[in-house]
Amino acid sequence: MPKPGRLIVFSAPSGAGKSSLKDALMARFPSLRYSVSATTRKPRPGEVDGVHYYFKTQDEFRALIDHQDLVEHMQVHGNYYGTPRSPIMKALQEGHSVILDLDVYGKVNFDKAFPDALGILIVPPSLEELERRLVGRKSDDAETIRLRLQNASRELEFATREGKYEYTVVNDNFHHALEELTRILEKELGETAQVRPHAQSQL
Ligand code: ADP
Ligand code: 5GP
Secondary structure, eight states: OOOOOOEEEEEOOTTSSHHHHHHHHHHHOTTOEEOOEEESSOOOTTOOBTTTEEEOOHHHHHHHHHTTOEEEEEEETTEEEEEEHHHHHHHHHTTOOEEEEOOHHHHHHHHHHOTTOEEEEEEOSOHHHHHHHHHHHTOSOHHHHHHHHHHHHHHHHHHHHHOOOSEEEEOSSHHHHHHHHHHHHHHHHTOOOOOOTTOOOOO
């Protein structure tokens, strides 16, 4: 009987570095699985359906809600995002821990279904740096960036006031944040990270 896996929810304002950190962590903890969300947002260049998101039309997303296929769903920055239920249940049954990427409001709903989920909030060192990262990522137009920045302080304030996050990690220096997260996961999962000395991230 495998040891049951854990649910680990990452939340962060858009551009804080959550996806980059998550990818680096998955390389260090090969047994981790990532919960691929469904969204009505259009794919960014390089994003692959079924890998980064399940890209859905409004009607398709509505059908997922109607069939109760989602643990939670939320409108974020004008698009719908939701967490498919069955892949999480399957991974947990197989003994895998699962990383999820949820906005701070979605995390509150997720906790109603899975109160034992571990919450990790990733924060940028400043809003100015967040703007630099969103602009530097070159994946969103100016209006989208404006909306995401406008939402960022509100999200951080909400997370601090009402969110259940066991850990908050400031992603200033990428490697320091990655090390801090690695130590957290080693402790919480009871696993040792696989760190290859010559593996370099792009940052
Ligand atoms: P999120 O998933 O939170 O929206 P990303 O992982 O896409 O954020 O990161 C946003 C941008 O910031 C990317 O271009 C990424 O390479 C860059 N980035 C991430 N972490 C750092 C860091 N610590 N310092 C500088 N740039 C970073
Ligand atoms: P992005 O469009 O930058 O990939 O994600 C925008 C926001 O949606 C981020 O805050 C991210 O955490 C959130 N998000 C992604 N997937 C889900 C999900 O399944 N549910 C909820 N509630 N938020 C999600």
